Amino acid sequence: MTDSSIRKIGVLTSGGDAPGMNAAIRAVVRTAMSEKISVVGIGHGYKGLINKEFTPMFGNSVSAIIHHGGTILRTSRCPEFRTDEGLDLAYQNMVDEDIDALVVIGGDGTFRGAVAFMKRHPDIKIVGLPGTIDNDLYGTDYTIGYDTALNTVVEAVDKIRDTANSHGTLFFVEVMGRDAGFIALNGGIATGAESILIPETVTDIDNLVKKLQYDQRKHKTWGIILVAEGEALGGAAQIAKLVKERLPSYETRVTILGHIQRGGSPTCADRVLATRLGYEGVKALLDGQSGVMVGIMNNKAVRIPFAKATKWHQRIDSGMLEIARVMAL
Numbered sequence: 001m002t003d004s005s006i007r008k009i010g011v012l013t014s015g016g017d018a019p020g021m022n023a024a025i026r027a028v029v030r031t032a033m034s035e036k037i038s039v040v041g042i043g044h045g046y047k048g049l050i051n052k053e054f055t056p057m058f059g060n061s062v063s064a065i066i067h068h069g070g071t072i073l074r075t076s077r078c079p080e081f082r083t084d085e086g087l088d089l090a091y092q093n094m095v096d097e098d099i100d101a102l103v104v105i106g107g108d109g110t111f112r113g114a115v116a117f118m119k120r121h122p123d124i125k126i127v128g129l130p131g132t133i134d135n136d137l138y139g140t141d142y143t144i145g146y147d148t149a150l151n152t153v154v155e156a157v158d159k160i161r162d163t164a165n166s167h168g169t170l171f172f173v174e175v176m177g178r179d180a181g182f183i184a185l186n187g188g189i190a191t192g193a194e195s196i197l198i199p200e201t202v203t204d205i206d207n208l209v210k211k212l213q214y215d216q217r218k219h220k221t222w223g224i225i226l227v228a229e230g231e232a233l234g235g236a237a238q239i240a241k242l243v244k245e246r247l248p249s250y251e252t253r254v255t256i257l258g259h260i261q262r263g264g265s266p267t268c269a270d271r272v273l274a275t276r277l278g279y280e281g282v283k284a285l286l287d288g289q290s291g292v293m294v295g296i297m298n299n300k301a302v303r304i305p306f307a308k309a310t311k312w313h314q315r316i317d318s319g320m321l322e323i324a325r326v327m328a329l
């Protein structure tokens with residue numbers, strides 16, 4: 001049965017931007033319109049809810065954005081939303097604007113914000129869409145933006161590998177992932193990295209040095225060590241320093257890919273995922289759901305309580321770690 005109390009939906013993007021967020025916004029607007037529900041775009045995430053950055057959205061508001069990275073609604077981090085005053089102001093603005101429900105697109109911080117909002121104002125209805133390049137949320141096989149970021153990493157590392165190979169240099173390439181190693185692990189497998197270091201595993205420098213000594217004996221002194229920024233010993237620069245101390249004859253370089261990983265035109269996979277999730281998000285609200293993230297698991301749309309999506313982080317598959325190890329032998 002359709003929840004007929006929902007006449008107007010607010011949509012916002014919050015926290016770190018991710019390619020595909022625009023495709024998700026577009027899908028929310030178009031799905032809501034098909035159900036005769038109005039949509040208000042909220043600028044700069046939760047900040048716009050507090051500052052009344054409200055813009056009515058129509059079909060043509062989301063024309064020709066599906067292929068653009070970033071977010072047309074803009075995003076921000078909003079400390080005021082962590083206070084009771086901020087939450088109350090956001091609530092009052094929603095009431096004044098007749099917004100009946102929210103679709104929030106972001107990562108675990110965004111969902112924690114939604115939980116805090118609903119705890120203080122239990123009548124609020126919120127559905128979340130997973131938008132983060134990190135792919136670390138439980139309840140969806142992939143998050144919006146992850147595939148694009150991964151492809152950006154692969155393109156960049158392929159280029160670095162050409163130089164590494166030509167000069168006989170060992171590159172330590174740092175990729176995003178403060179708490180999650182999905183980009184590093186899958187990016188490393190796809191680029192044939194010699195070693196992959198991620199936050200979820202203990203970095204064994206002795207083992208890495210042994211492997212590099214073995215490569216050296218085979219006259220191979222070049223390669224790629226892919227390091228997630230949250231790797232336990234401190235990231236690519238620190239690992240390079242430790243290796244250089246032990247193997248001074250190696251020519252080493254450090255490259256930090258940084259924010260190029262967040263931007264750019266979303267891949268086909270991210271556009272389709274975002275469109276599907278935007279559609280499913282609105283349908284979930286109309287089914288009377290609230291306090292859930294919509295995800296895709298085993299190619300089926302699922303609704304996962306925010307508490308689970310944020311607490312039960314998606315786990316690295318140990319089988320993939322083993323495959324990466326075997327490929328680099």
Ligand code: ADP
Nearest residue numbers: 015016077078081082106107108109110113116
């Ligand atoms: P992401 O969604 O990418 O993980 P952040 O962790 O920066 O991004 O969170 C986005 C925003 O969500 C924060 O700036 C803040 O406004 C809001 N938020 C996060 N945690 C809470 C919380 N516990 N209570 C209220 N708001 C929160």
